[in-house]
Amino acid sequence: MRLIDHFVVGGSGSAPARLGDIFDPNRGEVQARVALGDQAVLDRAVAAAQAAQPGWAAMNPQRRARVLFRFKELVEQNMDALAHLLSSEHGKVVADARGDIQRGLDVVEFACGIPHVLKGEYTQGAGPGIDIYSMRQPLGIGAGITPFNFPAMIPMWMFAVAVAVGNAFIIKPSERDPSVPVRLAELFLEAGAPEGVLQVVHGDKEMVDAILDHPAIGAVSFVGSSDIAHYVYSRGVAAGKRVQAMGGAKNHGIVMPDADLDQVVNDLCGAAFGSAGERCMALPVVVPVGEETAERLREKLIPAIEALRVGISTDAEAHYGPVVTAQHKAKVEGWIAKCAEEGGELVVDGRGFTLQGHENGYFVGPTLIDHVTPQMESYHNEIFGPVLQIVRAKDFEEAVSLPSKHQYGNGVAIFTRNGHAAREFAQRVNVGMVGINVPIPVPVAYHTFGGWKRSAFGDTNQHGMEGVRFWTKIKTVTQRWPDGGGDGSNAFVIPTMA
Ligand code: NAD
Numbered sequence: 001m002r003l004i005d006h007f008v009v010g011g012s013g014s015a016p017a018r019l020g021d022i023f024d025p026n027r028g029e030v031q032a033r034v035a036l037g038d039q040a041v042l043d044r045a046v047a048a049a050q051a052a053q054p055g056w057a058a059m060n061p062q063r064r065a066r067v068l069f070r071f072k073e074l075v076e077q078n079m080d081a082l083a084h085l086l087s088s089e090h091g092k093v094v095a096d097a098r099g100d101i102q103r104g105l106d107v108v109e110f111a112c113g114i115p116h117v118l119k120g121e122y123t124q125g126a127g128p129g130i131d132i133y134s135m136r137q138p139l140g141i142g143a144g145i146t147p148f149n150f151p152a153m154i155p156m157w158m159f160a161v162a163v164a165v166g167n168a169f170i171i172k173p174s175e176r177d178p179s180v181p182v183r184l185a186e187l188f189l190e191a192g193a194p195e196g197v198l199q200v201v202h203g204d205k206e207m208v209d210a211i212l213d214h215p216a217i218g219a220v221s222f223v224g225s226s227d228i229a230h231y232v233y234s235r236g237v238a239a240g241k242r243v244q245a246m247g248g249a250k251n252h253g254i255v256m257p258d259a260d261l262d263q264v265v266n267d268l269c270g271a272a273f274g275s276a277g278e279r280c281m282a283l284p285v286v287v288p289v290g291e292e293t294a295e296r297l298r299e300k301l302i303p304a305i306e307a308l309r310v311g312i313s314t315d316a317e318a319h320y321g322p323v324v325t326a327q328h329k330a331k332v333e334g335w336i337a338k339c340a341e342e343g344g345e346l347v348v349d350g351r352g353f354t355l356q357g358h359e360n361g362y363f364v365g366p367t368l369i370d371h372v373t374p375q376m377e378s379y380h381n382e383i384f385g386p387v388l389q390i391v392r393a394k395d396f397e398e399a400v401s402l403p404s405k406h407q408y409g410n411g412v413a414i415f416t417r418n419g420h421a422a423r424e425f426a427q428r429v430n431v432g433m434v435g436i437n438v439p440i441p442v443p444v445a446y447h448t449f450g451g452w453k454r455s456a457f458g459d460t461n462q463h464g465m466e467g468v469r470f471w472t473k474i475k476t477v478t479q480r481w482p483d484g485g486g487d488g489s490n491a492f493v494i495p496t497m498a
Pocket of ligand 1: 148149150172174203223226229246382
């Protein structure tokens with residue numbers, strides 16, 4: 001059986017002591033195995049990173065950018081194969097897998113502009129004969145720990161910026177779908193990066209802990225579920241590292257009475273069910289404002305949801321494919337059952353869905369549950385499956401307060417034709433990323449991505465200038481060149497520029 005090994009300079013060493021299963025979610029079978037690494041594997045990767053990083057950082061930034069340009073071209077040339085590989089392990093349909101890769105490439109494009117971004121600040125004549133300038137220097141070695149749901153985009157969010165500014169980088173991808181990150185690292189090497197600048201180690205908690213405790217790793221970026229994000233944040237910070245840790249989500253779509261409901265239904269189908277709902281920017285909760293809006297929306301949603309086509313991930317006609325593992329399918333179906341027990345009305349029930357010829361695949365049919373309330377556990381928690389819950393709000397105030405009070409604060413959307421309501425909503429809602437008639441408001445690469453509350457721990461977002469700040473430390477130089485005589489100032493008094 002195929003083995004996905006670590007991508008570490010000098011090879012992975014001895015045969016791995018532990019292996020993890022990689023499933024084919026379309027068929028419900030093990031299709032490959034992944035090496036689960038330990039401290040020794042990480043130590044080898046860190047040693048190679050330490051050897052490579054000073055030379056990489058000393059290269060002028062245009063030369064680093066040229067490697068990124070070439071990498072972008074190579075990923076584009078390999079797009080089809082990468083998208084199929086991604087889809088075969090994750091289960092998202094191939095067109096969606098291309099989107100996953102493209103959103104990562106957008107960050108690579110941003111990082112290609114690194115010479116401009118790293119120029120720093122300069123003040124001439126801050127005091128008599130004194131100039132001040134600042135520079136952003138790399139941290140040394142950065143690490144990224146990534147989730148299963150975007151195996152191309154999220155590693156690229158992290159490493160494109162981290163290496164562009166001169167760090168070496170180690171990715172620990174999800175053990176569910178680790179093959180694409182390895183291919184990306186191979187292509188980065190092929191693009192001309194020195195060995196050791198970008199490496200991949202695989203593993204589970206043991207490897208994550210080794211990363212968090214390793215004294216030579218200066219910063220860790222994590223994306224995954226909230227409890228683990230919090231754990232990673234706390235342990236990494238306790239070890240003296242810089243940590244950003246993005247967590248789970250439960251994004252709400254507010255539907256005002258004046259919204260274009262046909263467009264909303266179309267948007268909701270894509271945002272709630274695309275990628276089988278396994279997106280941190282999915283819209284799994286819809287909040288119609290007023291009973292009349294709720295009834296009209298429900299009437300339009302039911303036939304649209306019933307018409308969704310669930311298929312294998314290579315089915316070009318399918319709207320979405322299987323979820324990632326049997327365990328995850330059981331979890332999603334468990335939440336549907338829980339929500340019904342709690343009093344939710346199961347309008348469309350996707351449990352027990354089977355696909356002819358793929359009876360063992362991890363498919364969950366689209367599910368719609370009405371009359372969900374904020375008191376329900378199934379509302380409070382992330383389901384991460386093709387499940388849309390309707391929570392009816394009596395008015396605008398209640399619609400603002402629902403996402404604002406929720407434990408998660410990743411994304412939110414409002415659908416309306418009323419500019420005042422939209423503006424007021426965007427201003428007041430206690431959530432990090434807001435869409436106005438945009439169901440999945442994932443910011444473009446040169447802006448930044450990050451939620452609030454339990455959707456993110458730490459205070460720097462992913463990519464854009466926030467990413468540059470996260471992966472660098474700033475140094476400020478105050479200089480005066482001798483002109484033959486001192487200025488007679490008293491060295492015992494704090495210097496001022498007065
Ligand atoms: P996960 O938390 O199970 O795994 C994420 C990473 O943590 C993986 O690399 C995994 O190997 C590692 N890990 C797992 N268990 C661990 C443990 N006990 N200790 C230390 N490390 C451990 O998440 P997932 O299921 O792969 O991904 C889905 C989750 O990620 C969802 O909650 C989703 O909302 C979230 N997500 C968030 C964002 C965001 O930007 N906020 C983006 C994508 C996904």
